[in-house]
Amino acid sequence: MRIVARLVLAVLLVFSTFPAAAQEKRIAISFDDVPRQPGGFMTPDERTVRLIAGLHEAGVEQAAFFVTTGNLEQDYGKGGEARIRAYVAAGHVIGNHSHSHGWLTDADPAAYIADLDKAEAWLAGKPGKRPWYRFPYLDEGRDLARRDTLRAALRERGLLNAYVTVDNFDWAVDDLTRKAMEARQTIDLTNLDALYVETIVDTAEFNDRNAREILGRSPAHVLLLHETDLNALFIVDLVAGLRAAGWTIITMDEAYRDPIARMEPDTLHLGGGRVSALAAAAGRDPDTLVHPRTNEAELARLFEELVVVRDAP
Ligand SMILES: [Zn+2]
16 A cells, blocks of 8 residues: 555656646846835834845845945935845845936936946945846836947946846835825735735736747746835745745846846837837737736725725724
């Protein structure tokens, strides 16, 4: 009996392992706007402590934190440099997210480049620094002149465009939560956690399906998150949700070694991440490349329906 049971187990393992390997999905995690304004639950210092602990508990070896150096001059930026050092001491890496967090669309390109240089000067020589530039709002320009001027400027500086492949509105859910708390509404944290994780996992799946259609393979993905309270609260559950859906968490260093890191899609549909841009460049209708929950109104509707607790009439 025991031998039969073992054989059955072995057969099951073989059949469950092979398809999984063929379908391997990999994703790295990044956080923008560091140091970010506070949310509704904790101070920025507490947020960093909790986020580092959560990443450790979830077994995330290396995430990236994209620094907006101008935020260090804000009130909430006090202690920001020490928090950035703490992320790096925990094994994570840092990149450039500009000094002033402006839009490239409509900006004077020279001023825009001077602004990213200012951030680069602050970051220079810091431990954990990577030569990566994350465009604020993922705005890579909506005309060819700005787009190509910035592509050339990044090349000259040896900076990689720190693209994402999984754009989502994690910041909008954090904003909704903060506002609900300010309005003294009662929040169902369990439902908020579930909504949060489901939204991001589903958006990752959506972008992976598009990537496989366009590239014929699953690239190393890069998830865009922000330094928010909700990420400090839910990162362990988010990583568990991704793993339950078959994802492997990889380092940001590994993600940016993927060949799509060197692809610059010939399109102006650049604001939804690289998979979306590659798909648009391949002729897909851009309207089909945005996940329904990458939308503030839809998230507000779901938040109201599932998270805000109304007293019985
Ligand atoms: Zn940003």
